[in-house]
Amino acid sequence: MTTLPSSRIPDPVDAPGIRWGVLAPGGIARDWAAALHARTASRVAAVGSRSLERAQAFAAEFGVERAHGSYESLVADSGIDAIYVASPHSEHHDHALLALSAGKPVLVEKAFTRNAVEATAVIEAARAQGLLAVEAMWTRFLPHIDVVRRCLEDELLGEVKAVEADHGQLLYPGGPQRLADPALAGGALLDLAIYPISFAHLALGAFTAVQATGTLAETGVDASETIAVTGPQGAIGTLSSTMLAKTPCSASISGTAARLEIDGWFYQPNTVRLLDPDDREIDRWETPSRQHGLAYEAAEFARLFADGKPESDLLPLDETLRIMHVLDEVRAQLGVTFPDEG
Numbered sequence: 001m002t003t004l005p006s007s008r009i010p011d012p013v014d015a016p017g018i019r020w021g022v023l024a025p026g027g028i029a030r031d032w033a034a035a036l037h038a039r040t041a042s043r044v045a046a047v048g049s050r051s052l053e054r055a056q057a058f059a060a061e062f063g064v065e066r067a068h069g070s071y072e073s074l075v076a077d078s079g080i081d082a083i084y085v086a087s088p089h090s091e092h093h094d095h096a097l098l099a100l101s102a103g104k105p106v107l108v109e110k111a112f113t114r115n116a117v118e119a120t121a122v123i124e125a126a127r128a129q130g131l132l133a134v135e136a137m138w139t140r141f142l143p144h145i146d147v148v149r150r151c152l153e154d155e156l157l158g159e160v161k162a163v164e165a166d167h168g169q170l171l172y173p174g175g176p177q178r179l180a181d182p183a184l185a186g187g188a189l190l191d192l193a194i195y196p197i198s199f200a201h202l203a204l205g206a207f208t209a210v211q212a213t214g215t216l217a218e219t220g221v222d223a224s225e226t227i228a229v230t231g232p233q234g235a236i237g238t239l240s241s242t243m244l245a246k247t248p249c250s251a252s253i254s255g256t257a258a259r260l261e262i263d264g265w266f267y268q269p270n271t272v273r274l275l276d277p278d279d280r281e282i283d284r285w286e287t288p289s290r291q292h293g294l295a296y297e298a299a300e301f302a303r304l305f306a307d308g309k310p311e312s313d314l315l316p317l318d319e320t321l322r323i324m325h326v327l328d329e330v331r332a333q334l335g336v337t338f339p340d341e342g
């Protein structure tokens with residue numbers, strides 16, 4: 001009987017410890033620092049904010065030695081090995097380049113930048129300086145996604161024919177102001193839809209067609225979208241996202257021999273189920289823990305840093321760039337532009 005493969009992702013606690021600088025101590029930076037300290041040997045050694053008070057508050061909360069009142073001062077800190085860029089999408093390009101120009105490798109929050117032009121500039125700068133750069137699409141580094149990856153590599157599903165994934169959260173109106181603001185490159189696409197898109201990209205490879213339809217919020221950012229994609233072998237992907245309602249957030253990959261399902265919050269540490277074409281469950285893989293999933297991307301980065309590698313095989317920079325092109329295409333079809341977009 002067919003069984004699911006195991007995950008090859010090591011426990012984050014076994015990764016080498018490195019000294020991080022956190023750039024922009026907002027919401028995700030707090031979750032990330034908590035996961036880092038709980039599940040890895042790495043530590044936040046310094047934090048930089050546009051406000052010294054906010055940097056000091058973060059430093060006190062997480063036991064961080066040095067608080068900087070500017071990002072320039074943070075990236076110049078000689079006591080850190082790498083920078084975690086956790087600012088809004090609109091700022092990723094400038095902040096990643098700031099860190100790279102100071103000789104610091106970067107882990108850049110998703111979406112990597114606002115658009116593919118900006119992503120290309122960051123990737124070229126990292127490569128020119130031989131510095132490690134990784135998009136913090138944390139899902140890619142999680143154990144259950146490696147189970148999915150192995151199923152695809154081993155062709156356990158037969159020929160993949162269809163992928164479905166959705167990501168909806170009730171975030172507008174009334175949610176974080178960042179999401180509603182075109183100037184901060186808000187909207188559902190860069191925050192939420194990027195997860196189903198990245199998942200389908202893992203399953204299908206580079207898309208040959210992208211067709212999007214959706215609705216806009218009053219502020220001009222995208223509120224919801226459905227995205228139909230086609231893979232290089234003709235498989236289809238049906239992806240959707242909204243910031244107007246909580247949706248199941250499930251994902252599936254269907255092949256001629258079997259189907260994989262991740263029920264609910266597919267992008268977080270989760271269970272993977274293998275089903276036959278008659279809907280009988282053949283096997284299931286349970287995640288070792290649902291806590292502190294952000295530790296896995298930090299651990300992958302620390303391993304790459306210790307090994308002197310320039311990027312991650314789990315999410316190569318060329319794939320990050322291809323996904324940025326997909327986001328650009330969807331935005332063009334929806335008619336969404338950001339002010340002063342480079």
Ligand SMILES: NC(=O)c1ccc[n+]([C@@H]2O[C@H](COP(=O)([O-])OP(=O)(O)OC[C@H]3O[C@@H](n4cnc5c(N)ncnc54)[C@H](OP(=O)(O)O)[C@@H]3O)[C@@H](O)[C@H]2O)c1
Pocket residue numbers: 023024025026027028029048049050051054055086087088089091109110111136138176178184190191
């Ligand atoms: N991996 C995940 O699960 C996950 C979850 C949520 C968000 N994210 C990603 O993380 C990034 C940040 O999201 P977040 O929710 O943490 O945002 P947030 O809570 O608003 O924090 C962003 C921080 O960026 C700094 N910043 C720099 N320039 C800014 C500007 N022009 N306007 C506003 N803030 C600015 C601010 O810190 P200072 O002013 O103190 O420097 C602010 O606290 C986004 O890329 C988002 O997609 C990832």
